[in-house]
Amino acid sequence: MPKIIDHDQRRSDIIDVTWELITKGGIEAATMREIANAAGFANGALKHYFPGKEDIIEATYERALAIVTSYVKLDGRRGLGALREMCEAAMPIDEERITAGRVLLIFWQTSLTNPKMYDKYLEHLRAWRGMLHRLIGEGRADGDIRTSIPDEQLVDELVLLNAGANVMSLVGPQFSTVELQKRHLESFFDRISQP
């Protein structure tokens, strides 16, 4: 029988291995050689699946993003309820999402010296902020959001809270607990419901 190579499966295996290497040893541990070794490939063979290391990091970041967004299920909901659901789902409140945050931390850093990755993150950020804007607008139209604080400021506050929680759940988890993260969101939603 001829050997059948499942190209997508191989790519997924390479991402698994890279995920493991960078969450255990940081970006520096994920050299092409280490990735190839851990995936059981000859060094040069990786290139059949990813042109370079940056493409592997990018695919690993996409997986982190897919994990986080997989928790966000709006199911046709709108306005304040959907906003609350989305914000809670995107917080690093369990092991899987904390690890995804770690991959994101690496991606942020890498993107600062890589214009393609930088633009990719901006595009994600634009879409995320756009969704927050839409839900806040719906919440106002429904009469559920009554604060006089401008939408732009509310959106930014949620984004900073999420980014800050991603960082602190890694570098200061005994202080920035999951319980506190939830209380911040509670407090935010209480606040914006009031005029």
Add this chain to the structure above:
Amino acid sequence: MPKIIDHDQRRSDIIDVTWELITKGGIEAATMREIANAAGFANGALKHYFPGKEDIIEATYERALAIVTSYVKLDGRRGLGALREMCEAAMPIDEERITAGRVLLIFWQTSLTNPKMYDKYLEHLRAWRGMLHRLIGEGRADGDIRTSIPDEQLVDELVLLNAGANVMSLVGPQFSTVELQKRHLESFFDRISQP
């Protein structure tokens, strides 16, 4: 005349060079070889000043921290006024502090695979949070802080806001503007002054 080597100056020069390399090219650009090259040293000579790369990264992080704390001048002030001053000073609101935030981002990531750096950051975090707690306590005693939200939650909210701003001023500066950062703090201080 004998050649006089100013040891502290050399260490400082090495930190300059490392700062430049990592803020331009990320942590991966700051190899021992590159640092030695850029500082005009033979590779082995770096070891006279720093035992290893991690010690250089640590010293570079200390400089970033020193930059941020140099803006925080409490001058005997206390309570709400001092809290506001401290929080504003620690935000990435100018080029120097944004760059310091970049070094911090690299340090966070590196600390996740280096227990000594991890502990060092925790120690900083503990001191910073302790100071926030003290000033909030004074603000309550003075009657300036009247919110019913617990101190621990206020402290954590300020820490997440600061960490989030550090990240977003790097990866999404056109969205998370300096003006918005200032408005978040205004809004926070308005809020905690009310019962």
